Amino acid sequence: MYELTEDYKLRKITKYELDMTDEREDLLIIPPSSKAGSCANDCVFCYLTQNPPQIVFKASKHDTLNDPEIEKRIAYAREHFDLWIRVTDTSGNVRFNEERIRSLYKAGLDEIQISLHTTKKEVRMRLMNNRNAGKLVDLIPIIVEHFRMIADIILTPGYNVNDIGEILDDLDNLGVHEVRLFPVGVTKWSKIRPLRREELLFVKKVALEKQKELSIKIVIPPIFQALLGEFTARLEPFDVECELPTYIFTGEFAYPEIKRLFPKLNVVRVKNEFFGGNIGSAGLLTARDVLREVKKLPEVDLGLIILPEVMFYGDLTLDGWKRQKLYNKILIDKGYIVESALEPEEVPKILEKI
Numbered sequence: 001m002y003e004l005t006e007d008y009k010l011r012k013i014t015k016y017e018l019d020m021t022d023e024r025e026d027l028l029i030i031p032p033s034s035k036a037g038s039c040a041n042d043c044v045f046c047y048l049t050q051n052p053p054q055i056v057f058k059a060s061k062h063d064t065l066n067d068p069e070i071e072k073r074i075a076y077a078r079e080h081f082d083l084w085i086r087v088t089d090t091s092g093n094v095r096f097n098e099e100r101i102r103s104l105y106k107a108g109l110d111e112i113q114i115s116l117h118t119t120k121k122e123v124r125m126r127l128m129n130n131r132n133a134g135k136l137v138d139l140i141p142i143i144v145e146h147f148r149m150i151a152d153i154i155l156t157p158g159y160n161v162n163d164i165g166e167i168l169d170d171l172d173n174l175g176v177h178e179v180r181l182f183p184v185g186v187t188k189w190s191k192i193r194p195l196r197r198e199e200l201l202f203v204k205k206v207a208l209e210k211q212k213e214l215s216i217k218i219v220i221p222p223i224f225q226a227l228l229g230e231f232t233a234r235l236e237p238f239d240v241e242c243e244l245p246t247y248i249f250t251g252e253f254a255y256p257e258i259k260r261l262f263p264k265l266n267v268v269r270v271k272n273e274f275f276g277g278n279i280g281s282a283g284l285l286t287a288r289d290v291l292r293e294v295k296k297l298p299e300v301d302l303g304l305i306i307l308p309e310v311m312f313y314g315d316l317t318l319d320g321w322k323r324q325k326l327y328n329k330i331l332i333d334k335g336y337i338v339e340s341a342l343e344p345e346e347v348p349k350i351l352e353k354i
Contacts, residue, residue, distance in 0.1 A: 002028045004031075004076075008073070013029065019182075021221050030086065035068065038062060039063035041061070041128040041133070044126075044127055052189060075108055077108070079108075086111040087112050089113075092136045092139070093128065093132055096136070097139070104146070111150065112150070117154055119167050119171060119174070140174045145175075150180060152182065153167065161202070161203060179217070182221060183227055189276070204224070241265065242304060245298070246306070247265075247266045248268065248347065251270060252270070253280035258344070271289065283308070287320075288319055302337070305339075306339050
């Protein structure tokens with residue numbers, strides 16, 4: 001899988017940088033560029049409005065389709081690479097109409113992933129705090145004539161949970177090819193609540209029943225499974241150990257699975273206090289959360305800590321720590337060298353190298 005960078009280079013990516021769902025290997029993502037304008041929404045679930053004031057890594061509220069050069073990037077990808085081209089990170093509320101659909105099709109787009117959330121126009125307008133958000137529903141039949149369409153639904157209590165069965169029926173009738181169901185993420189600074197376990201189980205039950213009846217592909221992503229304690233990497237446990245004191249750090253969601261995969265190593269569950277304690281993804285861990293757990297470890301002459309690579313954005317953590325500064329502090333304070341792993345399969349390679 002690949003991403004087309006803003007300077008028209010291919011960058012290899014993994015599913016851990018997307019939704020952690022299984023994707024086709026020839027996928028090429030066209031992400032938002034720095035020229036992409038505002039999404040024009042103020043969604044009730046938007047993670048950008050739920051961040052603590054101390055956060056350093058901040059993204060703008062942009063929309064991929066609100067980019068005057070998106071067709072140029074698609075056309076370049078179509079001409080130079082034999083890959084399946086997908087546009088992501090769009091709500092389709094700005095710069096999107098029948099004419100734009102034809103323009104994207106002419107440029108060579110194969111697939112579009114849209115933050116849809118519901119098929120009810122009035123509900124979509126309330127969810128996104130955008131009076132124009134309902135218009136997209138009318139465009140769906142035209143969209144699916146030209147591209148494969150993935151509809152993202154962020155399950156938000158009071159908006160689209162109780163009627164999820166009807167929404168799935170609507171999407172199937174409209175010809176949408178795939179739908180992905182994401183439980184809303186909630187931090188200490190949110191105005192909404194997280195889904196209760198019974199709501200997660202209800203949605204899962206409905207989705208599994210509908211998958212038997214409908215032709216649309218219904219995807220329950222790993223984050224959904226993790227909240228129910230059902231996530232598995234579908235790997236056999238690794239029979240590895242290390243002579244050095246070794247600790248694998250991970251978020252609360254992945255902890256049970258990482259512990260299963262590495263029964264002979266120490267696995268540390270890192271609670272995300274930075275976001276208020278209700279976020280369990282390893283990708284949102286911060287340096288201060290990691291350092292809090294490091295303080296609890298014994299000092300050693302030489303040990304090893306393996307951190308999740310997804311907590312780094314380039315060389316920065318969300319709370320502004322540079323990777324090498326964090327590594328150096330852990331080594332100096334406690335005696336542990338630090339490595340990072342993106343996937344479980346990388347851990348044995350790290351141990352072999354050490």
